[in-house]
Amino acid sequence: VQNQVRNRTSFHFQPQRNWLNDPNAPMYYKGFYHLFYQHNPLAPEFNRKIIWGHSVSQDMVNWIQLPPAFSPSESYDINSCWSGSATILPDGKPVILYTGIDDQERREDRSQVTVLAVPKDVSDPLLREWIKPKQKPVMVPPEDVLHYCFRDPTTAWLGPDGKWRVLIGAKERDTRRGVALLYHSTDECAQWERHPEPLLVAQANEMLECVDFFPVKLAGKEGVDTSVNNASVRHVLKVSFEEQIGGKDCYVIGTYCSETDRFVPDSELTYTSADLRYDHGWFYASKSFFDSAKNRRINWGWVVETDSREDDFEKGWAGLLALPRQMWLDTSGKRLMQWPIQEINYLRTRHVSFHNRQLEGRSMFEITGITAAQADVEVTFDLPVLEHNARIRDSTHIADAVLFNYGNSLGCVYGPFGLLALASNDLSEQTAIFFKIIRRGNGYSVIMGIDENRSSLRDNVQKIPHGTFLDVDPRHEKISLRCLIDHSIIESYGAGGRNVITSRVYPKLAIGEAAKLYAFNNGTKGVTISSLDAWSMRNAQINTNAI
Ligand code: DQQ
Incomplete structure (x- = not known):
């Protein structure tokens, strides 16, 4: 209720009202x-x-x-x-x-x-x-x-x-x-x-x-x-x-x-x-x-x-x-x-899981079997060998706002890939939690971002792209992500908690049972989901009882 x-x-902790x-x-x-x-x-x-x-x-x-x-x-x-x-x-x-x-x-x-x-x-x-x-x-x-x-x-x-x-x-x-x-x-x-x-x-x-x-x-x-x-x-x-x-x-x-x-x-x-x-x-x-x-x-x-x-x-x-x-x-x-904290895991209930599933370039699939509006998702992406490719963007020339904006990066090679959370049936609402690989200096960097731009059909809601460089070397490490999705908040932990991004979104359609969750890859190269575990989360008793 x-x-x-x-x-x-x-x-999430909040008072009963106000x-x-x-x-x-x-x-x-x-x-x-x-x-x-x-x-x-x-x-x-x-x-x-x-x-x-x-x-x-x-x-x-x-x-x-x-x-x-x-x-x-x-x-x-x-x-x-x-x-x-x-x-x-x-x-x-x-x-x-x-x-x-x-x-x-x-x-x-x-x-x-x-x-x-x-x-x-x-x-x-x-x-x-x-x-x-x-x-x-x-x-x-x-x-x-x-x-x-x-x-x-x-x-x-x-x-x-x-x-x-x-x-x-x-x-x-x-x-x-x-x-x-x-x-x-x-x-x-x-x-x-x-x-x-x-x-x-x-x-x-x-x-x-x-x-x-x-x-x-x-x-x-x-x-x-x-x-x-x-x-x-x-x-x-x-x-x-x-x-x-x-x-x-x-x-x-x-x-x-x-x-x-x-x-x-x-x-x-x-x-x-x-x-x-x-x-x-x-x-x-x-x-x-x-x-x-x-x-x-x-x-x-x-x-x-x-x-x-x-x-x-x-x-x-x-x-x-x-x-x-x-x-x-x-x-x-x-x-x-x-x-x-580990106690949050006590709320995990219905569980879906798979391993080694290919996520082709320009593809997406739905993760079904859990309550997508109230979920805990852990996913690990395995990248192919990175090729020296001029189309991997070089961050030094791009302002942060563009860098972290998922909508502007459709032309990328490695990514953006990740999860689409709180998505409506027709995808008119969706919040992308994504990674993309860019060339930086002599090496490669991973950008982790969340784009609130399409998170809600409502007006008067701030919709901002957030992002950071994820502290991993994509040539040697897999890229892991944990997302805790709770109706109007998404907390995303990259690389086991090295970088965190918390987002607020206010969907109009993607609410309750109507909300959906997808894995997506908008890059041209495929990536492998080496593992994905997702759970429905129970309701916690948050200040519902007063003394
Ligand atoms: N909020 C408090 C201040 C503090 C600020 C007032 C930070 O004590 O500096 O509610 O959000």
Whole structure:
């Protein structure tokens, strides 16, 4: 029943109704995963009284909705409770630091401050009630940063000197540079003192939103607690910066010295397409946490609606979270890997599978036997020996927009090939998740893209091609793809999670049982599907039950 509501998802996290944006303070506590989120409970749009929604789960797949954790109540947060993070103290008690918007009359005068919150009853595994124990904020914007650009405290970590550290994203008043300010606390997050040096100074006039900072192991998929720092880890610093359309979660990998509190990234953030990104589609304001129950680092990100405000009011909801993704360092050490947590597989039901099927040039076939609007698909493509062929395009002369546009690449040799998801009977609606091979320099590169252009017959929906270079060498590796299709969202993981693209689409015809799935090849050369496994996905219980 749930997914019959227009374009509503069936296994992605969202409140029952109205508005959601950033995920906040994910944590594991006494057998439960807790997830908080920026929420307007009154309408499917962002407003000036954002509260913290709160849900709990035992598997991060099915969620129970609890009463909101924080609402504006004090002079320091009366105009919204904005984003923040949780920290588990050594005695096991959690604390939360979040952003309060204070009580100044005029919007431009309002300050962003840091608020401390603690559970009322730590013996309650559901942490139903939270209190704000302080009469005043624990941090206010310093003189040299803009009072309206000082927000989103990270999870705190403990240094070898016994002091806690936390980062706040800010923008300098004079230079307008984005900075990640570092603070120290000697008393378990209740009082904070600014460290003279920011951990990161961005060479751009961008406010750094929702900064995240955490260690990753040099080898293996295991995660570590945020306070771990030794020779077996590196550190990741992620910033979210807004753009005209949507926003980007970009990151750098580097070395963090706890003694000097210096972070030396391997590369600089450039604020261009050269930066490492968690996701090349719609994915913003993400936040990770260490899951101590299963020793892994998990990241949650917000996926915005890209239909119109009118559509959101008609639907009665707006905003969802991408599936929780486990993150670890790639064996190259140069990027993170991401993969939906294994618990998502519990939703898999009806299964179809085949091996070694030829996908001729300019051909397509339907993948039947599953619910194509609600599916998990894993496919691996095997390429023929690449011939030196002048018609393999050379990317250096082509702008990104063309490069990643599937409609413009019909003349290619190797690709575009891939999946057509959420396709209508007459193919007037379809979303292509595709690969194509181009010649670049002396070698070959694989482009992974998603083209939303034909995803919906509706107007007033943003339809954008997304794409990136897939980090594989097509002469030596097969090309694998996993797509999680859920009515109005498609999450695509290339090469086992080296590159990810999340897309929003709002089909009018390709809904429910009418939606179809195809494998296609628009290139002139054939490719082989060495394996394809597709499953129908069950509905998850997402906040359908409230306590
Ligand atoms: N959303 C929050 C802010 C944050 C922004 C407000 C990022 O705290 O900077 O809802 O999406």
